[in-house]
Amino acid sequence: MISVSEAEALIAEHMPARGSERVALARAAGRILRQPVRAETDLPPFDRVTMDGIAIRCSDPLPEHFTVAGEQMAGMAPGAAAPKDAGDCIVVATGAVLPVGCDSVIPVERTRREGDQVRLEPGYRPERGQFVHARGSDCVAGQEVLQPGVRLGPAQMAQLASHGYGQVEVAATPSIAFVGTGDELLAPEAPLREGSIRRSNDTAVAAALSLHGFDDLEVRHVADDPAAAGDLLGQLLDTRDVLILSGGVSMGQRDFVPGVLESLGVRCIFHRIAQRPGKPMWFGTGPRRQAVFALPGNPVSSLVCAVRYVRPALLEAQGMRPAPVVHACLKQPLTPHPQLARFVPVRLDHGLDGRSLAEPVPTNTSGDFTAIAHTDGFVQLAPGSTEVPAGSSLPLYGW
Amino acid sequence: MISVSEAEALIAEHMPARGSERVALARAAGRILRQPVRAETDLPPFDRVTMDGIAIRCSDPLPEHFTVAGEQMAGMAPGAAAPKDAGDCIVVATGAVLPVGCDSVIPVERTRREGDQVRLEPGYRPERGQFVHARGSDCVAGQEVLQPGVRLGPAQMAQLASHGYGQVEVAATPSIAFVGTGDELLAPEAPLREGSIRRSNDTAVAAALSLHGFDDLEVRHVADDPAAAGDLLGQLLDTRDVLILSGGVSMGQRDFVPGVLESLGVRCIFHRIAQRPGKPMWFGTGPRRQAVFALPGNPVSSLVCAVRYVRPALLEAQGMRPAPVVHACLKQPLTPHPQLARFVPVRLDHGLDGRSLAEPVPTNTSGDFTAIAHTDGFVQLAPGSTEVPAGSSLPLYGW
Numbered sequence: 007m008i009s010v011s012e013a014e015a016l017i018a019e020h021m022p023a024r025g026s027e028r029v030a031l032a033r034a035a036g037r038i039l040r041q042p043v044r045a046e047t048d049l050p051p052f053d054r055v056t057m058d059g060i061a062i063r064c065s066d067p068l069p070e071h072f073t074v075a076g077e078q079m080a081g082m083a084p085g086a087a088a089p090k091d092a093g094d095c096i097v098v099a100t101g102a103v104l105p106v107g108c109d110s111v112i113p114v115e116r117t118r119r120e121g122d123q124v125r126l127e128p129g130y131r132p133e134r135g136q137f138v139h140a141r142g143s144d145c146v147a148g149q150e151v152l153q154p155g156v157r158l159g160p161a162q163m164a165q166l167a168s169h170g171y172g173q174v175e176v177a178a179t180p181s182i183a184f185v186g187t188g189d190e191l192l193a194p195e196a197p198l199r200e201g202s203i204r205r206s207n208d209t210a211v212a213a214a215l216s217l218h219g220f221d222d223l224e225v226r227h228v229a230d231d232p233a234a235a236g237d238l239l240g241q242l243l244d245t246r247d248v249l250i251l252s253g254g255v256s257m258g259q260r261d262f263v264p265g266v267l268e269s270l271g272v273r274c275i276f277h278r279i280a281q282r283p284g285k286p287m288w289f290g291t292g293p294r295r296q297a298v299f300a301l302p303g304n305p306v307s308s309l310v311c312a313v314r315y316v317r318p319a320l321l322e323a324q325g326m327r328p329a330p331v332v333h334a335c336l337k338q339p340l341t342p343h344p345q346l347a348r349f350v351p352v353r354l355d356h357g358l359d360g361r362s363l364a365e366p367v368p369t370n371t372s373g374d375f376t377a378i379a380h381t382d383g384f385v386q387l388a389p390g391s392t393e394v395p396a397g398s399s400l401p402l403y404g405w
Numbered sequence: 406m407i408s409v410s411e412a413e414a415l416i417a418e419h420m421p422a423r424g425s426e427r428v429a430l431a432r433a434a435g436r437i438l439r440q441p442v443r444a445e446t447d448l449p450p451f452d453r454v455t456m457d458g459i460a461i462r463c464s465d466p467l468p469e470h471f472t473v474a475g476e477q478m479a480g481m482a483p484g485a486a487a488p489k490d491a492g493d494c495i496v497v498a499t500g501a502v503l504p505v506g507c508d509s510v511i512p513v514e515r516t517r518r519e520g521d522q523v524r525l526e527p528g529y530r531p532e533r534g535q536f537v538h539a540r541g542s543d544c545v546a547g548q549e550v551l552q553p554g555v556r557l558g559p560a561q562m563a564q565l566a567s568h569g570y571g572q573v574e575v576a577a578t579p580s581i582a583f584v585g586t587g588d589e590l591l592a593p594e595a596p597l598r599e600g601s602i603r604r605s606n607d608t609a610v611a612a613a614l615s616l617h618g619f620d621d622l623e624v625r626h627v628a629d630d631p632a633a634a635g636d637l638l639g640q641l642l643d644t645r646d647v648l649i650l651s652g653g654v655s656m657g658q659r660d661f662v663p664g665v666l667e668s669l670g671v672r673c674i675f676h677r678i679a680q681r682p683g684k685p686m687w688f689g690t691g692p693r694r695q696a697v698f699a700l701p702g703n704p705v706s707s708l709v710c711a712v713r714y715v716r717p718a719l720l721e722a723q724g725m726r727p728a729p730v731v732h733a734c735l736k737q738p739l740t741p742h743p744q745l746a747r748f749v750p751v752r753l754d755h756g757l758d759g760r761s762l763a764e765p766v767p768t769n770t771s772g773d774f775t776a777i778a779h780t781d782g783f784v785q786l787a788p789g790s791t792e793v794p795a796g797s798s799l800p801l802y803g804w
Contacts (some may be wrong), residue, residue, distance in 0.1 A: 013681055029595055029709075030492045031608060031612070032608075032624075035611070035612035035615055035616055035617050036612075036615075046597070047597065047774075049481045049602070049775060050602060051597075051602060052599075052600065054602075056703075058655065058659070058660075059465060063711030063799070076768075078590035079587055079588065079629075079659070080590030080629070080659070081587070081600060081601055081629075082589075082592075082600050083598070083599045083600040084599055084600055086600075092616045100655065100659075100702070100703075101587060101589045101602070101702075102589070102600075103599075103600045106414075122709070129491050131426075139705045139769065139773075143462070143769050143773075144769055144773045144774075144775040144776070145775045151778060152423045152778060156523055158612070159612060159616065159776065159804050160609040160610070160612040160613040160615075160712075160804050161609065161708065161778045162710055162778050163608045163611075163612040164605040164606070164704055164708065165605070165610055165774065165775070166593070166606055166608070166775045167593045167603055167604065167607075167608035167609070168593075168602065168604075168605040168704075168774065169593075169603070169737060170593050170594070170597070170603060172593045172594030184530050188479060188480070188500060189478070189479055189480030190479035190480030190501070191480075192565045193571075193573030194430055194565070194567075194568075194569050194570060194571045195569070198445070198446065198450075199478060199482075199501045200451075200482045200483055201451065201481050201482040201485075201501075202480055202482055203448070203449060203450060203453075203500070203567065204565035204566055204567045204568070204569060205566065205567075206563040206564070206567040207563070208566075209431075209562045209563055209566035210559040210560065210563035210566070211432060211559070211640040212431070212434070212560055212562075213434035213557070213559040213562040214558075214559040216434055216435075217434055217435050217558065217559070218505060222684045225431075230478075230479070230480075243558070256457060256499065260457070260478070260479070260498050260499075279604075287756075303499070304455075305544060305567075306498075307565055309559055310562065310564065312559075313559075314423075329450070330754070330755050332755045333755060333756065333757055333759045334759050335756065335758070335759035344635050351757070355729070356729050356730070356731045357732065358798060359732070359734070359798050360733050360734035360760045360761050360762070360763075360798035361584060361730045361760050361761075362760075363759070363760070364549065365436070370458070370538065370542050370543055373543075374538070374543045375543075375560065375563045375564065375567065376444075376543040376544045376550055377543070377549060378560045378563075379551060379561050379563070379564045381560065386747070396533035397799035399757060399758050404780075405558050405559050405560050
């Protein structure tokens with residue numbers, strides 16, 4: 007049995023890096039950037055007016071009044087208007103190029119205009135350079151403004167748009183298949199049958215992935231029949247980059263999944279991690295370097311393993327810079343297991359002092375997902391022999 | 406001018422509540438639940454075996470060995486096999502119904518089988534009831550397991566599947582149009598032109614919404630021409646539930662947006678909020694109770710207002726239970742504005758003690774989005790006259 011961090015390292019070592027693809031900017035939100043983004047021009051590309059009003063050249067003393075010598079509106083090419091002497095001003099709008107020969111802007115609220123004469127509010131003293139957003143003060147042409155590996159949120163999308171990236175290189179999305187096993191498992195829409203329960207791991211794992219952008223996901227189910235499972239898995243290994251299985255990886259007689267996978271040429275990288283829940287997890291790589299995650303079939307185990315291992319590995323294979331691990335403070339003490347890492351579902355509160363507070367929510371068994379519907383994620387508790395007191399902080403993983 | 410909390414309250418008061426729709430479970434991830442979800446059966450629906458092994462009836466002393474009297478595998482109807490006397494055991498698999506007459510399960514690893522005889526590991530003492538997940542111990546038939554208003558993440562999706570919800574009632578998604586204004590603004594793919602900059606507010610606001618599930622979003626742009634804008638806005642008011650505009654809401658001569666909206670029968674609920682950036686924000690409701698948000702045109706202002714007001718209002722109108730406000734601790738002091746709330750972009754760090762630490766990232770002006778591409782959100786600083794020291798915690802809003 008290996009440790010949680012050994013499992014993470016082995017998965018990272020064996021995940022094939024995903025390629026990239028070019029997509030239209032409008033389709034890039036949420037994707038992982040795979041190219042450096044450089045400023046196309048200085049930003050702003052010119053000394054940019056930031057208030058509606060008049061542009062002047064500051065002098066001491068200022069003229070008593072100014073004469074309007076033209077207009078420079080937003081979008082007009084530079085030089086649409088320029089002052090001819092120190093008593094001239096140019097009417098300007100937010101976003102306009104600062105007229106040549108001017109250095110400051112006086113907001114319209116501080117002025118009174120009569121015909122082509124503009125008077126300042128009595129006693130108003132402008133500062134030289136005011137309400138001018140200087141050329142290149144945000145960034146200069148050629149500067150790297152985004153590095154590969156970021157997830158494209160609103161602020162990054164704005165950068166791409168403003169630097170003229172109508173298309174952008176992002177990580178390709180893997181083609182994933184999820185295969186549930188288990189004769190006792192009925193589909194949500196099937197009639198109930200005594201001795202059976204409904205399957206939910208497919209729905210839960212698909213949601214955990216699709217909500218993070220992994221939407222090329224085929225969901226299948228096979229009975230506990232090695233031959234039928236072998237046929238299906240063989241087909242999926244031919245067509246998919248990633249296989250995620252659930253169930254059939256423990257030590258019982260129905261636990262045929264590792265054997266079937268190995269017979270299809272999938273090499274076992276590890277089987278069993280020193281953790282609870284999720285100890286029986288199996289990971290291997292196929293002949294074309296397909297990543298194959300075989301998760302335990304119990305609902306909590308399956309979801310915990312998907313969130314703790316599968317999702318981060320898929321994101322890392324896309325070139326995403328690893329997200330920092332968030333910690334949360336325990337509201338109640340927790341007892342570690344002597345040999346196994348524990349993953350304990352928690353409900354989060356947010357303290358007014360900026361702390362995340364984790365209330366452990368005991369599950370009845372690793373088959374109990376009623377309790378976890380009211381949790382936000384789980385904390386990871388290292389193996390140990392002494393109680394971890396309330397107030398301690400532990401790594402937190404959100405569902 | 407009204408305060409931030411007055412603006413929030415006015416928007417909430419005037420947002421029409423969204424209806425709901427029934428969708429297939431596979432399409433429900435990320436949506437807002439709009440019905441109570443009740444347990445279809447007890448869960449587990451039977452005393453459920455949680456380990457592969459043998460089922461027995463506990464007695465003291467235990468028989469020296471057991472005789473296999475049948476098998477109860479997962480998915481088999483109850484009563485597939487039952488012990489005839491105290492020395493009988495039934496071979497069972499994880500997920501099976503506990504055979505009638507048995508009360509405990511002994512894991513296969515603790516047994517040695519020869520023919521139909523099974524011996525326990527020497528000295529092994531089972532506890533009565535062990536490895537049995539008792540019927541109804543997770544929930545009982547009819548129990549409300551999910552309440553309306555939750556966002557359907559993986560754990561909630563698992564609940565729906567396991568209780569037989571092949572379809573589910575979720576909030577309808579509003580039909581949204583975003584309209585940018587500004588003659589100086591070029592599309593990302595347009596050739597550069599002197600005196601112009603590229604537009605990015607549409608891209609940023611669309612990402613801020615689509616990444617939270619608002620994907621029925623039409624993006625348009627109009628020049629600073631009240632007649633053309635009036636035509637377009639009139640059409641969009643006929644076809645869309647929500648309009649979001651950017652630009653043209655300040656006090657300048659090009660700031661025609663409020664006038665055009667009012668001429669189309671959109672009633673102004675407020676104009677200007679005591680905040681920086683984003684002071685000129687305008688909000689109104691149309692003749693069919695369409696919500697109309699007119700945001701300032703500067704990129705930082707526009708995105709801040711979308712995240713602080715528009716997105717939460719859209720979620721609340723869908724019936725989502727308000728998310729608790731998260732706080733973050735300042736790494737550096739901040740100076741409040743005497744009259745205006747300040748929204749200050751921050752980069753987040755996560756302390757090992759469970760605290761979120763916010764590093765303020767100064768922006769050059771409210772037109773400066775180069776800096777915000779490297780931030781995670783913003784903190785809200787109330788108006789005031791004394792410096793807020795490092796270590797203070799403030800409400801945090803993620804992009």
